[in-house]
Amino acid sequence: MAKPTVVTNAIGEHRAEVGMSQGELADLVGVTRQTINATEAGKYSPSLEVAFRISRVFGVTLEDIFFFDE
């Protein structure tokens, strides 16, 4: 079982709201679909740059989509 990342996110929920696929989001952000999938699944914490790009795609702030659970 993979160790979950400390940073969690609501990318899946935001995608579902606008009806966007992982592949479409990946193309907009400039990463692979697998990276979006791994991020959503809590298997990968993206860089700050990618996190900002994801939040801007949905027009929300970073903290609306990424959560730091200590």
Next chain:
Amino acid sequence: MSFREKSILITIVAMLVAAASYAAVVIPLARGTAVDQIAYQPLMSVAVVVLVIVMVAGHVVAAIAQPKAANAKPDEREKLIEWRGQTAGGYVLAVGVFVVLCLAMAEAHWFWIANVLAGMWVLAEVFAGVWKLMLFRRGA
């Protein structure tokens, strides 16, 4: 499975096929012949050619199946996994260098030095590849 994962899998298979082909010929020879009588150099060269052919053929087939992914630059997660995998493989290679150094200091025959070096290189590459696949699957 992403193109990067397929590429790693192809490298692992190519390494194992080349190493197994070489070992299948050299090990029986080493059992019945003095090592200084074994012309391992042409056999090792053929194994390297087999390695290159399997890798190129495998990557061509994988690229035909996923042309867009094959041409895309690796993203940050793929670069991180590549770096971590190569670092893990580097530890195995360092052990191999130490073993070969010991063989050289013990004045072992060139046959053993060359073959242990090649073997540890294959082991390091396979270990790095398996580590990368594990990171792709379990998380980086």
